[in-house]
Amino acid sequence: MKAMIIEKYGKTPLLLADRPMPTVGDYEVLAEIHVASINPLDSKIRDGTIKLLIKYEMPLILGNDFSGVVVKAGKKVTRFKVGDEIYGRPRKQSIGTFAEYISVHENDIALKPKNLSFEEAAAIPLVGLTAYQAFHDILQLQKGQKILIQAGAGGVGTFAIQLAKLMGATVATTTSEAGMDLVKSVGADEVINYKTEKFEDLLENYDAVFDTLGGDILERSFKIVKKGGQIISLSGLPNARFAKADGLGLLKTMLFSAASHKLTKLEKKHHVQYTFMFVKASGEQLSTITNYIESGEIKPIIDRIFPMDGVEEAMKYSETGRAKGEIILKIR
Numbered sequence: 001m002k003a004m005i006i007e008k009y010g011k012t013p014l015l016l017a018d019r020p021m022p023t024v025g026d027y028e029v030l031a032e033i034h035v036a037s038i039n040p041l042d043s044k045i046r047d048g049t050i051k052l053l054i055k056y057e058m059p060l061i062l063g064n065d066f067s068g069v070v071v072k073a074g075k076k077v078t079r080f081k082v083g084d085e086i087y088g089r090p091r092k093q094s095i096g097t098f099a100e101y102i103s104v105h106e107n108d109i110a111l112k113p114k115n116l117s118f119e120e121a122a123a124i125p126l127v128g129l130t131a132y133q134a135f136h137d138i139l140q141l142q143k144g145q146k147i148l149i150q151a152g153a154g155g156v157g158t159f160a161i162q163l164a165k166l167m168g169a170t171v172a173t174t175t176s177e178a179g180m181d182l183v184k185s186v187g188a189d190e191v192i193n194y195k196t197e198k199f200e201d202l203l204e205n206y207d208a209v210f211d212t213l214g215g216d217i218l219e220r221s222f223k224i225v226k227k228g229g230q231i232i233s234l235s236g237l238p239n240a241r242f243a244k245a246d247g248l249g250l251l252k253t254m255l256f257s258a259a260s261h262k263l264t265k266l267e268k269k270h271h272v273q274y275t276f277m278f279v280k281a282s283g284e285q286l287s288t289i290t291n292y293i294e295s296g297e298i299k300p301i302i303d304r305i306f307p308m309d310g311v312e313e314a315m316k317y318s319e320t321g322r323a324k325g326e327i328i329l330k331i332r
């Protein structure tokens with residue numbers, strides 16, 4: 001089968017390669033991939049910047065989510081059959097959706113929302129699960145709570161705003177002028193133009209911040225959260241709590257503890273809990289998201305669609321950091 005691979009970590013172009021068809025485990029389905037999405041995570045994996053979180057053997061097929069059709073089911077698969085239209089984010093050890101086929105555990109997939117095309121469906125799994133796990137599993141976001149979602153116009157942001165609104169929260173978000181209309185259209189209550197305004201001058205007493213940007217923006221976020229509130233980051237430094245929960249071992253726990261020292265000090269100073277998260281595969285949670293989409297409560301936001309041989313251009317576009325919604329890669 002055709003696949004886009006890397007042979008080593010670094011800022012090297014992806015290579016179009018012929019790879020053997022994946023074998024299908026007892027609990028796996030073989031999916032014919034129709035569409036994948038491009039996420040900043042793909043560049044981070046290619047560059048090797050998250051090697052401490054997950055290290056891959058080479059050569060590696062890139063790609064973290066997909067939509068497609070089941071063409072074979074493993075002996076013990078109970079929830080899917082040949083011909084089912086599905087979508088999913090394979091578990092982090094088993095990525096590789098920039099390819100014609102993938103073997104994926106049945107627990108990592110869900111039926112594709114009936115009202116979405118394959119292109120629209122592929123825009124959902126990674127960003128949808130990320131927001132779902134942040135708001136349901138970690139924050140347990142409650143009706144009436146106030147949350148700041150950083151970078152509301154991006155792939156994660158446009159989904160996160162819709163989910164937070166669905167859960168009854170009041171949502172503030174940051175964007176440049178270019179994303180203003182988009183973030184309003186998906187439901188943001190308060191929109192801050194980060195080029196001309198500082199969110200910490202305008203917001204206070206927030207229950208939570210969902211940070212997608214890390215660095216200085218993450219550190220400034222502590223100023224607006226009330227005592228007992230929470231900050232979740234996708235791009236900040238992992239801390240010792242994350243390393244322990246993820247079973248990363250003593251050495252990495254000590255390393256992350258030292259690296260995130262400043263964030264730990266900010267947690268204590270502001271009485272705010274900081275959580276770094278890394279999205280997990282979950283077909284069950286994706287099924288819940290399917291329901292939200294089929295009932296019209298959440299819709300996919302797509303920026304651009306690239307053909308498979310445009311993967312390099314698509315990755316470069318993603319790396320500009322300017323995408324409005326998701327970037328889509330058509331595999332077939």
Ligand SMILES: NC(=O)c1ccc[n+]([C@@H]2O[C@H](COP(=O)([O-])OP(=O)(O)OC[C@H]3O[C@@H](n4cnc5c(N)ncnc54)[C@H](OP(=O)(O)O)[C@@H]3O)[C@@H](O)[C@H]2O)c1
Nearest residue numbers: 040041151153154155156176212234277278279321322323
């Ligand atoms: N840890 C995890 O499990 C996990 C999961 C998913 C994603 N992530 C990470 O989360 C980050 C966001 O992902 P994404 O898919 O949403 O990225 P994305 O789609 O590439 O985000 C692009 C958007 O970010 C906005 N933006 C850039 N700088 C900004 C700033 N200073 N303030 C406000 N908005 C800003 C841009 O708006 P303007 O053009 O208006 O500037 C653009 O619309 C990435 O770093 C990704 O790797 C991590």
